[in-house]
Amino acid sequence: MRLNEIPVEGIPYDQLKIEKIPCTPAYIERAPELVPARARTVVINPNRTCMPLGAMWAVLGVHGAIPFVQGAQGCTTYVRYTFCRVFKEPATIATASFHEDAAVFGGRRNLVEGLRNLVVRYWPKLIGVVTTCSSEIIGDDMVSFIKMARARLRQEIGAEKADRIPIVLVNTPSFAGSHVEGYDRASRAFVETLATVKDKPNGKVNIIPGLLYPGDIREIKHLLRHMGVEGIVLFDISDPLDAPLRPPQKFPYEPPGGTPVEQIRDMANSLATFALQPHSGQAGARYLERKYGVRAVVGPPPVGVQGTDEFLSTLSAITGKPIPETLLDERGRLVDSLADTFHHTMMKKVAIMGDPDVVLGVTRFVLEMGMEPVALAGGTASKTFEHSMGEILAEAGYTGNPLILNGGDLFEFEEYLKKQPRLDLIIGNSKAVDISRELQVPLVRVGFPIYDRFGYQKRPIVGYRGGEILLAEIVNSILGHQYPDDRTHQL
Ligand code: SF4
Numbered sequence: 001m002r003l004n005e006i007p008v009e010g011i012p013y014d015q016l017k018i019e020k021i022p023c024t025p026a027y028i029e030r031a032p033e034l035v036p037a038r039a040r041t042v043v044i045n046p047n048r049t050c051m052p053l054g055a056m057w058a059v060l061g062v063h064g065a066i067p068f069v070q071g072a073q074g075c076t077t078y079v080r081y082t083f084c085r086v087f088k089e090p091a092t093i094a095t096a097s098f099h100e101d102a103a104v105f106g107g108r109r110n111l112v113e114g115l116r117n118l119v120v121r122y123w124p125k126l127i128g129v130v131t132t133c134s135s136e137i138i139g140d141d142m143v144s145f146i147k148m149a150r151a152r153l154r155q156e157i158g159a160e161k162a163d164r165i166p167i168v169l170v171n172t173p174s175f176a177g178s179h180v181e182g183y184d185r186a187s188r189a190f191v192e193t194l195a196t197v198k199d200k201p202n203g204k205v206n207i208i209p210g211l212l213y214p215g216d217i218r219e220i221k222h223l224l225r226h227m228g229v230e231g232i233v234l235f236d237i238s239d240p241l242d243a244p245l246r247p248p249q250k251f252p253y254e255p256p257g258g259t260p261v262e263q264i265r266d267m268a269n270s271l272a273t274f275a276l277q278p279h280s281g282q283a284g285a286r287y288l289e290r291k292y293g294v295r296a297v298v299g300p301p302p303v304g305v306q307g308t309d310e311f312l313s314t315l316s317a318i319t320g321k322p323i324p325e326t327l328l329d330e331r332g333r334l335v336d337s338l339a340d341t342f343h344h345t346m347m348k349k350v351a352i353m354g355d356p357d358v359v360l361g362v363t364r365f366v367l368e369m370g371m372e373p374v375a376l377a378g379g380t381a382s383k384t385f386e387h388s389m390g391e392i393l394a395e396a397g398y399t400g401n402p403l404i405l406n407g408g409d410l411f412e413f414e415e416y417l418k419k420q421p422r423l424d425l426i427i428g429n430s431k432a433v434d435i436s437r438e439l440q441v442p443l444v445r446v447g448f449p450i451y452d453r454f455g456y457q458k459r460p461i462v463g464y465r466g467g468e469i470l471l472a473e474i475v476n477s478i479l480g481h482q483y484p485d486d487r488t489h490q491l
Contacts, residue, residue, distance in 0.1 A: 030415055035411070035412055035415045035416075036408070036412055037405075037407065037408040037409045037411070037412050038408070043409045044409050044410070044411035045409050045410035045411050045414070045431065046379070046409050046410070047353055047354070047377055047378075047379030047405075047408065047409055047410050047413070047431065048178035048179065048180070048355075048379035048380050049082070049178065049179045049449070050075070050078070050079070050174045050178070050179060050182075051172040051173065051174040051176070051177045051178060051179060051181055051182035051185075052069060052071070052075060052079065052130045052131070052132050052172040052174060052182055053078075053079045053082065053179040053182060054172070054178070054179035054180060054181065054182025054183035054184070054185075054186065054211065054280065055067070055128065055130045055170040055172045055182040055183065055185060055186040055189075056069070056079050056083075056091075056093055056128075056130055056182075057083075057179070057182075057183055057186075057211065057235070057237065058128070058170075058182075058183050058186035058187065058190070058235040059126075059128030059130065059168075059170075059186065059235075060083075060091055060093075060235070060237060060240050060241060060255075060258070061234070061235025061236050061237040061240060061241075061258055061259060062125075062126055062128070062190070062235060062258050062259050062260075062261065062264070063125060063126075063257065063258035063259060063260045063261065064124055064125030064126065064254055064258065065124060065125060065126040065127065065128055065258065065261075066092050066093065066094055066118060066122060066124040066126075066127055066128075067093045067094065067127075067128045067129075067130050068093075068094045068095070068096070068111075068114060068115060068118060068127050068128065068129050068130065069093060069094065069095045069096065069130050069132060070096045070098075070107055070110070070111055070129060070130065070131045070132060070135040070140065070142065071095070071096060071098055071107075071131070071132025071133070071134050071135050072095075072097070072098040072099075072132070072134060073095050073097050073098075075095070075132040075133075075134075076093050076094075076095040079091075079093060080093050082449060082451070083241070085449070085451035086448065086449045086450060086451050086457060087214075087241040087242065087457055088454070088457075089240075089241050089242065089243060089255070090253065091241075092122070092252070092253065094114060094117075094118045094122075095114070096110035096111055096114045096135075097110060097114070098110060098134055098135070102134075102138075103134060103138065106138055106139075106140055107134075107135050107138065107140045107145070108140070108141075108145050108148065111129070111140075111142075111145045111146070111149055112145065112148050112149045112152055115127065115129075115146075115149040115152075115153070115167070116149065116152055116153060116156065119153055119157070119162075119165060120156070120157070121252065122252045123165075123252075124165065125165070125261060126165065126166045126167075126168065126261055127165060127166070127167045127168070128167075128168050128170060128186070128190075129142065129146060129167060129168070129169045129170065130170050130172055130182075131169075131170070131171050131172055131173065132172065132173075132174065133173060133174045133175055136171065136172075136173035136175075137173075142169050142171070143169065146167055146169060149167075150162060150163075150167070153165075166193065166194060166261060168186075168189050168190055168193045168194070169189060169193075170182070170185055170186045170189045171185065171189075172185060177380070178379065178380040179211070179448075180211065180279050180280045180355050180356065180357075180379075180380040181279075181280075181380065183210065183211055183235075183280040183281070184279060184280050184281060184282060184283045184284075185283060186235070186284075187208050187234065187235075187275075187280070187281045187282075187283050187284025187285070188283035188284045188286075188287045190234065190235075190264055190284065191234075191264065191267055191268070191284045191287055191288055192287055192291075194261065194264045194265050194267075195264065195265060195266075195267045195268035195288065195291075195292065196265045196266075196268055197268045197269060197292060198266070198268075198269050200269070201269050201270070201271065202266055202269040202270055203230065203271065204229075204230045204231060204232055204266070204269075204270045204271065205224075205229055205230075205231050205232075205270055205271050205272050205273070205274060205315065205318065205319065206231070206232045206234060206267045206270045206272070206273035206274065206285070206288070206294070207220060207224070207231050207232065207233045207234070207273075207274050207276065208234050208235075208273060208274070208275045208276065208280075208281030208284050208285060209233065209235075209276050209277070209281070210275070210276055210277025210279070210280035210281045210301075210357060211277065211280050211355060211357075211448050212276070212277070212462065213448075213456070213457040213458070213459075213460070214237055214238040214239075214241055214242035214457055214458060215238075215242075215457060215458040215459045215460040215466075216460045216461060216462045216466065217233060217236060217237065217238040218238050218460065219460035219462050219463040219465060219466050220233070220276070220302075220462060220463070221233065221238070222463065222465075223302075223308075223311070223312065223315075223327065223463055224315075226324050226326050226327050227312070227315055227316070227319070227321050227323065227324065227327070228321050228324075229315060229319050229321055232259065232263045232264070232266060232267055232270060233259060234259050234263075234264060234267065234284065235258075235259055236257060236258055236259045237258070238257060239255065239256045239257020239258065240255040240256070240257050240258045241255075241457070242457060242458060243255045243256055243257070244256070267288060267294070268288060268291075268292040268294065269292075269294075270288075270294050271294070271295070271318055271319065272294060272295040272296070272297055272318045273285040273288050273289070273294055273295070273296050273297065274297045274311070274314075274315070275296065275297070275298045275299065276299070276301055276302060276311070276357075276462070277299065277301055277355075277357035277358075277361075278298045278299040278300075278357060278384065278388075279355070279356050279357050279380060279382055279385075280355070280357065282296075282298050285297070285298060286298075295318070297314055297318075299357070299360075299388075300360070300361065300364070301357050301358070301360060301361030301462070302361075302462045302463060303361030303362060303364065303365050303461055303462055303466070303467065303470075304361070304362075304364055304365030304368050304467050305331065305334060305335060305338070305365075305368055305464070305467065306364060306368065307361055307364055307365065307462075308331070308462070308463055308464050308467065309331070312327065327464070330463070330464035330465055331464045333464065333468060334464040334465075334467045334468050334471070337468050337471050337472070338368060338369060338471065341369075341471065341475045342369065342370055344475050344478055344479065345366075345369035345370055345371050345471075345474065345475060345478070346369070346370035346371070347370060347371070347372055348370075348371045348372065348424040348425060348478060349371075349372050349373075349374050349420070349422050349423050349424045349425070350366055350371045350372065350373055350374065350423075350424060350425045350426070350427060351373070351374055351375040351376075351377075351413070351417055351423060351425075351426045351427070351428075352366070352373060352375070352376050352377070352426075352427045352428060353375075353376075353377040353379070353410065353413055353426070353427075353428035353429070353431075353432055354377075354378070354379060354427075354428045354429050354446065354447035354448070355378065355379060355380060355447055355448065356378035356379070356380055356382055356385045356406075358446060358447040358448075359376055359377065359378045359385075359389075360378075360385070360388055360389060360392060361461075361462075362427055362446060362461070362470075363376055363389065363392055363393075364392045364395075364396075365467065365470065365471075366427070366474070367392065367393070367396035367398055368396075369471065369474070371425075372398070372400050373393075373398070373400065373402045374400070374402050374403070374417070374420055374423065375402055375403040375405070375413060375416050375417060375420075376389060376402055376403070376404050376405065377403075377405040377408060377410070377412075377413045377428075378404075378405065378406055378407070379407070379408075379409075380407065381406050381407025381408075382406065382407075385404075385406045386404055386406050389404050403416050410431060410432070410435065413435070414435045414438070414439075417435065417439060418438075418439065423439060423441050424441065424478060424481075425441060425442055425443075425444060425474065425477060425478060425481075426439075426441055426442070426443045426444070427443075427444045427446050427474070428443065428444075428445075428446065428447060429445065429446065429447040429448055429449055429450055430445065430449055430450050430451050430452045430453075431449070433452055441481070442477040442478070442480065442481040443477075444470075444473050444474050444477050445473075446461055446470065
């Protein structure tokens with residue numbers, strides 16, 4: 001007898017779960033040839049979002065910087081709305097406000113006037129110019145346009161003031177990639193435009209966290225602090241996108257924190273660059289290695305025991321600083337939590353979706369818990385995702401042969417899950433909510449975007465302490481689903 005068939009006195013089981021939408025009994029199996037995304041010309045429920053979003057995320061992580069979007073208002077409004085939903089913070093983003101005339105004659109006038117207005121009204125410390133589908137298709141000559149805009153600014157406010165504001169161009173044609181690639185391109189554009197060699201090394205390490213939340217970045221800084229290592233975090237959104245409310249505030253509003261421009265310049269003089277998420281940040285790390293000989297350490301994401309171990313041991317080897325007792329204690333607590341809960345997680349069937357690095361990092365961690373992945377969907381197609389996933393599965397000795405979707409969409413993911421004989425848990429972002437309801441399987445929210453719950457942007461999943469938080473979330477979701485009426489008090 002299955003657990004949900006055990007009668008409960010008083011209230012029937014079904015009524016305890018009234019918020020769940022049942023699987024439709026009228027489900028008609030789809031034509032198999034239409035299920036794989038590669039066989040279709042239409043994407044159904046995309047597992048990714050727009051490329052400029054990743055670049056705007058990056059720009060907002062620089063102190064006093066404002067993104068300027070060379071495109072239509074919708075390309076900006078959509079991103080601002082998404083950031084507000086996810087971070088619950090205002091995001092100042094300027095737009096060139098393309099209309100029909102710009103689509104026909106190009107966006108030069110919009111950019112020159114727009115940058116001028118942005119400077120005289122907001123006086124940003126840096127402007128990140130982010131292109132969009134329309135400006136890329138029109139073929140706007142952005143390098144020339146930015147020169148013209150700077151010339152106009154020099155005329156109006158003087159050369160000294162105009163030249164004090166760096167302008168970084170990030171080309172993000174959204175039809176060629178996702179938000180993950182937008183962030184990756186931004187990482188390269190910033191170091192290419194700003195990084196400058198000084199006389200001597202600075203003894204620091206560069207950290208490019210990728211699309212991680214403020215809580216994750218704070219956890220990375222915590223690890224650095226305990227290691228006694230000074231770091232430059234590019235793009236540090238931990239304060240700008242999770243700012244304290246401390247009135248009175250100045251107008252125009254400038255969020256606190258973010259990576260100072262001077263620190264980005266100094267990245268050419270560091271010992272190494274850690275791109276914690278290979279798909280979002282590797283381009284910047286590789287550029288610094290090629291151009292300035294700053295060693296690039298690309299991945300793995302520091303999620304779970306092994307992921308964090310590898311990050312700290314490489315950091316220790318590069319800086320010569322030993323891993324302190326405090327962090328070994330944190331590691332021990334995570335291992336202890338794994339031992340305390342393995343009987344709940346062992347052999348549980350799990351499906352994971354989201355950005356490729358989140359899926360890679362979390363898969364490695366759930367394998368440490370003894371869980372059995374059945375489907376792994378990285379929303380941004382990449383050359384390395386399948387190979388990296390194969391290595392992670394082989395390292396754990398896992399022979400379950402899960403479905404690995406490199407790109408693809410959530411329709412394909414969902415159709416596959418519907419045919420599985422058993423599924424205990426889905427791990428992913430808010431885009432998996434409907435799938436979780438349809439399949440009546442709990443969802444552990446991880447990754448970007450999470451817009452249907454509050455507080456996830458403050459909770460880390462990286463590091464040992466982040467691992468404990470994620471483990472607790474997974475275990476409690478399993479318990480909450482299996483014992484919804486809390487009949488068992490001695491688990
Ligand atoms: S996909 Fe293209 S058109 Fe749509 S919001 Fe993004 S940049 Fe704009």
